[in-house]
Amino acid sequence: MRTLNTLLIVSFLLGSPLATQQQASPQVNATFIETKAQRDRRMSWWREARFGMFIHWGLYAVPAGEYNGKRSDRIGEWIMEWADIPRADYEKFAGQFNPVKFDAKEWVRIAKDAGMKYIVITSKHHDGFAMYGSKVSNYNIVDATPYRRDPIRELAAEAKKQGLKFCFYYSILDWHYPAAFVDAPGKNPTAGNRTTKLRPGGKDEYVKYMKEQLRELITIYDPAVLWFDGEWQDWWTEADGQELYHYVRTLKPDIIINNRVGRGRQGMQGMSKTDQEYAGDFGTPEQQVPANGLPGVDWESCMTMNTTWGFKFYDDKWKSPEVIIRNLIDIASKGGNYLLNVGPTAEGLIPAPSVERLAAVGKWMKLNGASIYGTTASLFSTQLKFGRATSKPGLVYLHIFDWPTDGALRVPAWGKTVTKAYLLTTPARSLKFNKSADGVTLQLPAQAVDPIATVVVLETK
Ligand code: JFZ
Numbered sequence: 001m002r003t004l005n006t007l008l009i010v011s012f013l014l015g016s017p018l019a020t021q022q023q024a025s026p027q028v029n030a031t032f033i034e035t036k037a038q039r040d041r042r043m044s045w046w047r048e049a050r051f052g053m054f055i056h057w058g059l060y061a062v063p064a065g066e067y068n069g070k071r072s073d074r075i076g077e078w079i080m081e082w083a084d085i086p087r088a089d090y091e092k093f094a095g096q097f098n099p100v101k102f103d104a105k106e107w108v109r110i111a112k113d114a115g116m117k118y119i120v121i122t123s124k125h126h127d128g129f130a131m132y133g134s135k136v137s138n139y140n141i142v143d144a145t146p147y148r149r150d151p152i153r154e155l156a157a158e159a160k161k162q163g164l165k166f167c168f169y170y171s172i173l174d175w176h177y178p179a180a181f182v183d184a185p186g187k188n189p190t191a192g193n194r195t196t197k198l199r200p201g202g203k204d205e206y207v208k209y210m211k212e213q214l215r216e217l218i219t220i221y222d223p224a225v226l227w228f229d230g231e232w233q234d235w236w237t238e239a240d241g242q243e244l245y246h247y248v249r250t251l252k253p254d255i256i257i258n259n260r261v262g263r264g265r266q267g268m269q270g271m272s273k274t275d276q277e278y279a280g281d282f283g284t285p286e287q288q289v290p291a292n293g294l295p296g297v298d299w300e301s302c303m304t305m306n307t308t309w310g311f312k313f314y315d316d317k318w319k320s321p322e323v324i325i326r327n328l329i330d331i332a333s334k335g336g337n338y339l340l341n342v343g344p345t346a347e348g349l350i351p352a353p354s355v356e357r358l359a360a361v362g363k364w365m366k367l368n369g370a371s372i373y374g375t376t377a378s379l380f381s382t383q384l385k386f387g388r389a390t391s392k393p394g395l396v397y398l399h400i401f402d403w404p405t406d407g408a409l410r411v412p413a414w415g416k417t418v419t420k421a422y423l424l425t426t427p428a429r430s431l432k433f434n435k436s437a438d439g440v441t442l443q444l445p446a447q448a449v450d451p452i453a454t455v456v457v458l459e460t461k
Contacts, residue, residue, distance in 0.1 A: 032245065032246055032249045042254050042256065042281075043256065043281065043298060045117075045165065045224070046118075046165075046224075046225070046256055046282075046298070046337065047298065047337075047374075048117075048373060048374045049117035049118055049165070049337065049373070050117070050328075050331075050332055050337050050338065050372050050373055050374075050375070051114075051115055051116050051117060051328060051337065051338050051340070051365075051372065051373075052116050052117060052118040052119065052120060052165075052167075052300075052337065052338070052339045052340070053110075053111040053114070053116045053118070053119045053120070053339070053340060053341075053342060054120050054121075054169070054302055054309070054339045054340060054341040054342070055107075055119060055120065055121040055122065055341070055342055055343075055344065056076075056077055056122050056125065056169075056309035056310045056311075056341060056342075056343045057121065057122055057131060057310075057311075057343070057344045058077060058122055058125045058127060058129055058131060058310060059090070059093040059094060059097055059127055059129045060076050060077045060078075060079050060080070060093075060125070060127060060310040060311070061076075061097070061310060061311045061343070061344065061345055061346040062093040062096050062097055062346045063079050063083075063093065064076065064311050064312055064313040064345070064346065065079065065308065065311070065312030065313060065314060065315065066312075066313070066314075067079055067083035067085060068083070070083055071314065073307075075307075075308045075309055075310065075312075076308040076309065076310035076311055076312040076315075076343060077122075077125050077126070077127070077308075077309050077310030077343075078126070078192065078310075079192075079310075080126070080127050080175055080191060080192030081126075081175075081191065081192030081193055081194065082192075084187060084188050084191045084192075085188075085191055085192070086188045086190045086191050087175070087176055087190040087191070088190070090127065090175075090176075090191075090192075091139075091144075091176075094129065094139075094144040094145050095144075095145070095146065096346070097141070097145040097146075097147060097346055098145060098146045098147045098346070098347075099147055099151065099344075099345075099346060099347055099348030100147070100347065100348065101345075101347045101348040101349050102151050102154075102344075102347075102348025102349075103348070104151065104154035104155045104157070104158040105158050107119075107155060107158075107344075107350060108155070108158045108159050108161075108162045108164060109162070110342075110350055110355055110358055111164060111358070112162050112163070112164060113358070113359065113362040114340075114358035114359070114361045114362040114365065115361060115362050115364075115365030115366070115369055115372075116164065116340075116358075117164060117165065117373075118164055118165035118166070118167055118224065118225070119155070119159050119164055119165070119166055119167060120167040120168065120169055120225060120227050120339060121152065121155065121166075121167070121168065121169060122168075122169045122171075123152065123168045123169060123170050123213075123217055124170055124171055124174070124213065125169070125171050125310075126171045126173045126174065126175055126192060126229075126230055127175055127176060127192065128171075128174040128175055128176025128177055129141075129144075129176065130213065131151070131152055132150050132151075132152035132153070132216075132217070132220075132221070133150040133152075133153070134213055134216055135216065136209060136212045136213050136216065137209070137213075139176055151348070152221060153220075153221070156221040156222070156223075165224040165225070166221065166222070166223055166224060167223045167224050167225035167226070167227060168217050168221070168223045168225070168226055168227065169227040169228075169229060170210075170213070170214065170217065170226060170227070170228055170229070171228075171229050171230040172210065172228055172229065172230040172231050172233065172236055172260075173195075173196065173229070173230025173231075173232075173233060174196075174206070174210075174230075175190075175191070175192040175193070175196065177202075177206055177209065179198050179199045179201075179202025179203075179205055179206055180196040180197070180198055180199075180202065180206070181196060181197055181198075181199065182196055182197075183197050194232075195232070195233055195234065196233065197234075197235070198235050203235055207240070207244075210244070211244075211247060214226070214244075214247070214248060214251070215251060218248065218251045218252050218255070219251070222252070223252075223255065224255065224256065225255065225256045225257070225258070226248055226255060226256075226257045226258070226261075227258045227260070227284075228244075228257065228258055228260045228261040229260050230260075231260045231261065231262065231263065231265070236263070237263065238262045238263040238264065238278060238279065240262070241261045241262020241263060241264075241278070241279040241280070242262060242279045244261055244262075244279075245257055245261050245262065245279040245280065248261075256281050256282070257279070257280055257281050258280055258281065258282055258283075258284050258300070259271075259272045259278060259279070259280030259281070259282060259283055259284055260280070260284055261279050261280050262278050262279035262280055263278065264278025264279065264280060265280075265283070265284060268285070268286045268287065268288060269285055269288070269290065270283050270284040270285035270286055270288075270290075270299070270301075271283035271285065271290060271294065271297065271299060272297075281298060282298035282299055282300055282337075283297065283298070283299035283300070284299070284300060284302065285299060285300075285301045285302075285336075286301075286302055286303075287301075287302075287303055287304065288301065289301050289327065289330055289331055289334065289336070290334060290336070292334060293334035293335035293336060293377045294335070295335070295377070297335075299335075299336045299337070300336055300337035300338070300339050301327075301331050301336055301337070301338055301339065302339040302340075302341065303327065303338070303339070303340055303341065304341045304343075305318060305319055305324065305340065305341060305342070305353070305354050305357055306318050306319070306353070308343060309341050309343055310343050311343040311344060311345050311346070311351065312343075313345075316353075318353050318357065319357070320357075321357050321360035321361065321364075321452070322452045324340065324357055324360075324361055325360070325361055325364050325452050325453060326401060326452065326453060328340075328361065328372065329371075329372070329387075329388050329390075329399045329453055330388055332371075332372045332375055332377075332388075332390050333377060333378045333388035333389055333390050333399070334377055334378070335376060335377030340358075340361075342354045342358075364450065364452060364453070367424070367425050367450075368424055368425075368450075368453070368455045370397075370424060371390055371397035371399065371424060371455045371457075372390065374392065375390035375391060375392055375397065376390065376391055376392070377390070377391070378390060378391065379391050379396065379414045379415075379416075380412060380414050381412075381414070382412075384398070384411075384412075385402070386398075386400050386401065386402045386403075386404065386409060387399045387400045387401035387402065387453065388401070394459060394460055394461070395457060395458065395459060395460065396414075396416070396457075396458040396460060397424070397455055397456070397457055397458075398411065398455065398456040398457075398458065399453045399454075399455055400444075400448065400453065400454045400455070400456065401452075401453055403444070403447070403448040403451075403454070404444065407443060407444045407445065407446055408441050408442070408443060408444070409441065409442040409444050409456070410439060410441050411439050411440050411441070411442060411458075412438060412439040413437075413438055413439040413440075414439075416460040416461065417435075417460060417461050418433060418435070418440050418458050418459070418460055419459045419460060419461055420458070420459040421433050421440075421442055421456060421457065421458050421459070422456070422457055423445075423449060423454065423455065423456055423457070424455035424456070424457050425449060425455075427457070431443060431444065431456070440458075442456065444456075
């Protein structure tokens, strides 16, 4: 009762969703009722942003993909799982974690210059190690490493200073929590594993622990998004997810939470199942782009630039700038956000190949960002043969990947009339176009302005 009263007072003061429970049909999210207008307002910065930086940084950067001479094709932050490292041994990485080259200002500059509008950093990954100064457990960067500082505090302050939204990843799966253990043939009971079990009574205790850490994260660092993960445990239910969603929204009513808080996610495809309402504000496709977006559904594809999230010193399978830029365009054309990962080293540096690629994206975004930020999905009924498209009220942006050899770009009809056409980088020079029943044909210059993607703007009515 006391909690409910507090909630109602808080919602009254903040005009938060709870205050609208009396309204007719505001059902948007089963766990925290709000009107469509309230939801649109809460999601607006995120929908506008389109592009963010994911940062996987933790103790796994110390082994950097190699343990006792053993390497793996698997992802770096899972080394406690694939190298079967018992807790007591994994803990020793803390003594070697001293990221003296960490520079919050530089990290944020790299993200900002790439055109990214938000940063999502691992506060605690599956290994259970807190990358911030947690008072709830001394298994954290301030108390357990020679660094003895809280880099997250600096990063949060710097992100805000440079105008980027600061956000947290938080893993529900925790390989270090005392009540958790691994029950799998041939595996060390205290190593990492895809799934853990909890000792009797351990779940209540652990949920309380998570909530205390989340309270720290929200009250100290004021994140704009909470990006949960590791929810696929047998002991974690959709009801638990809804309860946690509600808890986090109560601490910060306008926060945005991904769908991995509960059990709604459909595998790596990541969108939320539709058989019932699930907790979470957006879908989380991982290492892939859904073939078609879903109108009215928010989603964000997260991807690596090489093949790992956490740093591995020998992973050199880097995506080219062309692939990365076209992924960003592809995702925007389907109505999603792109969360692109970097895995900093144990010294605190973002690897040079990542920095180079982000600079290339930034160069493209500086000229062409208007065709990405604040846009919505393509209006064409099928995917364009020559590239992709995004839209804004009265505008269509065409992203040309394959330049027409005869300079004539055939654009299928989509129910609007083109009044003017020009290249985004030279708005003063109009392009000639001919209308026909099945669309318009634009007369382009002989050569692409940018071979990765040249953007044409169509003004429409
Ligand atoms: C998860 C994490 O495990 C991974 O380390 C990284 O943080 C990524 C962004 O998210 O990836 C998954 C998600 C689901 C499974 C495995 C890895 N799964 O269901 O086995």
